[in-house]
Amino acid sequence: MTDHAIEQRLPSSLPRPEGELERLEKPWQRPTGWRFLKRVDNTSIGLLYIGTALLFFLLAGILGLMMRTQLAVPDNDLMSASVYNQVFTMHGTVMMFLFAIPIVEAIAVYLLPNMLGARDLPFPRLSAYAYWAYAIGGLAFFCTLFFGLSPDGGWFMYPPLTGKQYSPGLNADFWLLGIGFIEISAIAGAIELIVGILFTRAPGMTLARMPVYAWAMLVVAVMIVFAFPAIIAGTALLEMERAFDWPFFIGERGGDPILWQHLFWFFGHPEVYIIFLPAAGMVSTMIPTIAGTPLVGRKAIIVALVIVCFFSFALWAHHMFTAGLGVMTMSFVSAASMAVAVPTAIQVFGWIATLWRGKVRMTGPALFLGGFMFIFVLGGLTGVMVAVLPFDWQAHDTYFIVAHFHYVLVGGMVFPVFAAMYYWLPLLKGQRLSERVAKWVFWLMFGGFNIAFFPMHITGLLGMPRRVYTYPGEMGWNGLNMVSTVGAFVLAAGVLLFLVDVVRTLRRPEQPVGNPWNASTLEWLPTEAYNARSIPEVRSADPLWDQPNLCEQVEAGQHYLPGTESGQRETLVTSPVAATPRHLLVLPADSWLPFLAAAGTAGFFLLLTVKMHVVAWACGLTAIAATVAWLWDADRPPPISQAKVSDTLVLPVGARGRASHSWWATIIMLVVDATVFASFVFAYIHISMRLEVCPPPSASLPALRWSLFSGALLVLGSGLMLWAVRSLGTRRLPWLALAATGCAIAAFLVDLHGYQLAGLAPRDLAWSAAIAALLSYQGLHVVVLTLAGIYLAARAWSGRLSPASRATLDNTALLWHYTTLQGIVLALAVHGVPLLME
Template structure:
C-alpha cells in the first residue's frame, strides 16, 4: 500500500484529537520527572550532555592556564593529573557519546514518522542512569577522589601498587555503568529504526541520519562490551588481587590496551558518524538540492563502521606489536579515509550544485568540513608507523585528536542546534549572533589547537603539567591558551542566545528551512498528528501538501485506537505495516531503577557494601515491576489504523520488538564474554612453558561433562515449557518445567565451581587462573539471573499473565536461557579443551 484515500471516507470518532492529546500529555510539575516520552527525555539528555560539555571545557581552560607559561605553579602535579583525566573522561564518556544518542532520541521518532520509539522507559532509564551517575562521578573532583590515571587508565599505573586510593575505582565502576546506559540507548535506537518507520519508508527511503544512527547502534553493541569487560578485569585486580595486568604473575598490561582500544577507536567513529548523518541531512536543505550520491554516502557510512573495528591497534604502534600486525592496522587506518572522503565529496558536490544560503547552520557546516579534513590528513600521517613512532604521545596527537573530535563532532552539533532548535518552541536562534558565535569558535579553535602540532613536533610530550622555559614551547603554548579562551567566549555567547530563545513563548515550528524530512511535522507530545504514508526519499519536497494532510489526521492512525500510546510497527526492510505497537506510558520506575543502579556502583566504590546492595536490590525490584506492568494482554485483538487497513494489536516471537531487543542484548552479552575469552587466550599464549602453567591444573573431565549435560537438559526443559504455554491446562506443567530448568542451571554452575576448586584454581596466584575465574564468575552471574527469571516466570504464570496472547516474557526468557547454555558450553570448551590443543 503506497497511499491512503484522501479525504477520509469513514466518519471520524468524536473528540479524536482530544483523546490523542490526553493520552500523550506530558505530566506537569514535579511529575514531569516520571515522563518517558522520547521527545522529553531527548531534551533532558541534550541539556545534560551540554552541561558536561561546559564543565569539561572549564577543566580544559584550567589546563591551558597552567600551560600558558613555563614553571607555572597554579596546579600541582597531582591536581593537574586529576583535571586532565576528568577533562578527557567527561568529554568522551559524558558528552561526546551521550550527546549523539541524545539528539537521536529527540529527532528520530519524528524523522521516522513514528509517535515514539519502542522502549521509552528504557530510554528514560538510560538517561537517568547517565545523569545521576555522571554528576556523582564529576563531583569526585571536589573531594580529591577524581581519577588521575588519564582517560585511558593504562595499567600498571592504575594498578593498586601505583594508585592505591579509590580514584581509579571511581573511574572503573562509574564509567562501566555509564557505558551500560549507552548500550541501553543503542538497543532502543536499533529496534526503533528497524521497526517504527512510517509505512512506505523502505530502507532505501530512510533518511541518511537514521542510517548513520543504525550503523552507530550496531557499532556500540560490538565495541562497548570490550570496555565493560576491561573495567571489570581491572577492578577485580584492584579489589581481589587477580593479576590480569601484572607481568610478574603472568599478566600483561598490553591486554588492557587491546580491550580499551577495541572500544576506543571505533568510539571515534561512533562520535563522527552521527555528526556525518546530521550533515548529510542539513546540507540538502541549505543547498535546496538533493544529496549527491546518496546511496554511496550510505554505503560509505557502513564501510566506515566496518573498517573502524580493524583500527584499534592504531594506538599501539609503540607497544611492541609484530610488524605484520602493524602493517595491517596501518593499511586499514589509511583505507578508512576512502569512505570518509566519499561523504566529504558528496557534501561539496551538493553545495556546488545547489544555491547555498549563508546562515548559522551553513557557517558551522563549512567550518566543520575545513577542520575535519585537516584532522583527517593528520590522521593519515599518524597511521604511518615510522611517523607515529616519532609523534606518539606528543602534543601532535593532542592536536590531531581535537581536530577530529571537535571539528568532526562539536561543529556539526552546533550546526544541528541552530538548525533544529525551532522544533523545541518554534523560535530560531539569532542569525546576527550566530556569525559572532561561529567566528569566535572557529578562530579560537584554530588558534588553540593548530600550534599544538608544532609543539608536538618540537618534542612536547602529552600529560606534562609544566615545562622549562628554554625548550622553545612558551610562545606556542601561550597562543593555544589565548585561542582556548576565544573559543570559550563563542560557546558562552551561544549559551546566552540559546537561553534567550528558549524563554520565548512556544509556537508551532512549521518548516522554517523548507526541509524535506518528517521531523518538521512535529505536533505536541505525540510527534505527529497522524503517521504519514511515505512514497519517496524526500517526502516534504515531493508532496508539499503532506504537512496539511498529516495535521488534519488524514494519514495512518489519526487517533488512539486502544486508548493507550501507540505507533505502527513496520517490516524492517520494506516498511510494510505489521501490527499496532503499544508504547509504555509515563512511570517512576525507570528513575528509581536508574538511581538504584547508580547508587549500587558508587556506594560499592566507597566500600559501603550494605547500602550498595540495598540500592542494587532496589534497582532489580524496580525493573521487575516495570516489566510486569509492560507485558500485559492487549486490550484489543485488532484495530483499524486507516480506512481500509486493520492491524493486529501487538505481536509475539521474532516479529515483536521485544524479541529483537532481547537478541541485541544477548549479542552485547556474548561480546562481553568474548572479551573475557580473548583475555584468557591472550594470557595463555604468553605462558612461557605450557598451558596450564606448572602451578595450575585442569578439572577432572567428569565435572565439565556433567555441567554441559545439565545445561542442555535445562534448555530442553525450556523448549518444552514454551510448548506447554499453547496447550490448554498446560500452566502447571510449564511451572514445573521452569523450576526444573532452574535447578539444572544451578547444578551446572555448582559442577563448574566444584571442578575448578578441586583442581586447585587460585585466581590470585597467576593471571591464567584469574581469567578462568573471570569467565566462571560471569557464568555464575547468569545462573543467578536465570534463577530470578525462573521465579518471575512462575509468578507470571500463577497470576494468569503468561498466556498465548501475552507470551513475550516466555519467549524472551527462553532466548536468555539458551544463550546461557551456549555460553556455558563455550566456557567448558575453552577451559578444558583449548589447553590440550595448545600444549
C-alpha cells in the same frame, strides 16, 4: 495523476469522527512540575539528554581551560601534579564518556521518532532508564573532583599505573565502576535505536527512502553493540584485579598490561567513528536543505557509512604502534588506517557536490558546516600522517597527537552538533537563533579553536610530550603554549555567547514551528505531544519536497492512525525492509519505575565503591524491585485484539515471537552479552599465549568429566525450558521453570567443584585469574537465570502468562539457551586452548 486521484489513495480520506483528536491527546498528556521525573516519551527524554550532555560539555570545557591556564607559562605552580592529573583525566573522561557519546544518542532519541514518522520509539521506559542512569551516575562521578577522589590515571586508564600498587586509593575504582555502568546505559540506548529504526518507520519508508541520519544512527547503534562490551569487560577485569588481587595486567605474575590496551582500543577507536558518523548523518540531512537540492550520491554515502563501520573495528591497534605488536600486524593496521579515509572522503565529496549544485544561504548552520569540513579534513590529513609507522613512532605521545584528535573530534562532532542546534532549535518553540549573533559565535569558535590547537602540531614536533603538568622554560615551547591558551579562551567566549543567545531565544514566546528552512524530512511536520496528528505514508526519500500537501493531510488526520484505538499511547510497527504495516504497538505510559530503577542502580555502584555496603545493597534491592515491577506491568495482554488504523486497513494489536519488538531487543542484548564473554575469552587466550607451557607448571585444569557433567545439566535445563514454552497455559509450566533453574544452579556448582579440586588459585597467576573471570561471568548468568526462573513461575501462578502475553516466557527462554551455549563454549575454550598450544 490528478490531485483528486492522489487524495483517493490516502489511507484515511474520509471525514474524521468527532472527538477523535481529544481521545488522541488524552493519553499523551505529560506530567508537569516535579512529576516530570515520571516522563518516558522520547521527546521529553531527548531534551533532558541534550541538556545534560551540554552541561557536561561546559564542565569538561572548564577543566580544559584550567589545563591550558596551567600550561600557559613554564614552571607554573597553579596546580600540583596530582591535581593536574585528576583534572586532565576528568576532562578527557567527561568529554568522551559523558558528552560525546551521550549527545549523539540524545539528539537521536529526540529527533528520530518524528523523523521516522512514528509516535514514539518502542521502549520509552528503557530510554528513560538509560537517561536517568547516565545523569545521576555522571553527576555523582563528576563530583568526585571536589573530594580529591577523581581518577588520575588518564582517560585511557593504562595499567600498571592504575593498578593497586601505583593507585591505591579509590580514584581509579570510581572510573572503573562509574564508566562501566554509564556504558551499559549507552548500550540500552543503542538497543532502543536499532529496534526503533528497523520496526517503527512510517509506512512506505523503505530502507532506500530512510533518512541518511537514521542510517547513520542505525550503523552507530550496531557499532555500540559490538564495541562497548570490550570496555565493559576490560573495566571488570581491572576492577577484579584491584578488588580481589587477580593479576590480569601484572607482568610479574603472568599478566600483561598490553591486554588492557587491546580491550580499551577495541572500544576506543570505533568510538571515534561512533562519535563522527552521527555527526556525518546530521550533516547529510542539513546540507541538502541549506543547498535546496537533494543530496548528491545519497546511496554512495550510505554505503560509505557501512564501510566505515567495518573498517573501524580493524583499527584498534592504530593506537598501539609503539607497543611492540610485530611488523606484520602494524603494517596491516597502518594500511587499514589509510584505507578508512576513502569512504570518509566519499561523504565529504558528496557534501561538496551538493553545495556546488545548490544555492547556499550563509546561515548559522551553513557557517558551522563549513567550519566542520575545514577542520575535519585537516584532522583527517594528520590522521593519515600518524597512520604511517615511522612518523607515528616519532609523534606518538606528543602534542601533535593532541592536536590531531582534537581536530578530528571537535571538528568532526562539536561543530556539526552546533550546526544541528542552530538548525533544529526552532522545533522547541518555533524561534530561530539570531543570525547576527551566529556569525560572532562561529568566528569566535572557529578562530579560537584553530588558534588553540593548530600550534600544538608544532609544539609536538618540537618534542613536547603529552600529559605533563608543567615544563622548563628553556625548551622553546613558551610562546606556542601561550598562544594555545589564548585560543582556548577565545573558543570558550564563543560557546558562552552561544549559550546566552539560546537562553534569550527560549525565553521568547512560543509560535508555530512551520518549516523555517524548507527542509524535506518528516521532523518538520506539525507536531504535538503525540508527534504528528496521523502517521504519514512516505513515497520518496524527500517526502516534504515530493509530497507538497503532506503537512496538511497529516494535520487533517488523513494518514495512518489518526486517533487512538485502545485509548492508550500507540504507534505502528512496520516491516524492517519495506516498511509495510504489520501490527499496532501499545506503548507504556509515564511511570516512576525507570527513574527509581536508574537511581537505585547508580546508587548501588557508586556506594559500593566507597564501601558503604549496607546502603549500596539497599539501593540495589530498590533497583531490582523497581525493575521487577516495571517488567510485571509491561508484559500484559493488549486492551484490544485488532485496530482499524485507516479507512481500509485493520491490523492486529501486539505480536509474539519473532514478530515482537521485545524478542529482537532480547536478541540484540544477547549479542552484547556474547561480545562481553568473547572479550573474556580473548583475555584468557592472550594470557595463555604468553606462557612457555600451558597450563603453567603450578596450575592444572579440572578433570574433563566435571565439564561434561556440567554441560549435560545445562542442556537438560534448556530442554526443560523448551518443554515449559510448549506447556504455556498448563499447570506444569512453573514447575518446569523451577526445575530448569535447579539444573542451571547444579551445573554451575559442578563446574565450581571441579575447579576447586584442580586447585584453581586466581591470586597466584593471571592464567588462573582469567579462568576464574570466565567462571564468574557464567555464575552471574546463573544468578540471573535463578531470578528469571522464580519470576517466570510467579507470573505463571498468578495467571499472567497467556498466548496474548508471553513475551516474558519467550525472552527468558532465549536467555536460558544462550547461557547453556555460553557454558559449553566456556568449557571448550578452557580445555581447548592448552591443547592447541601444545
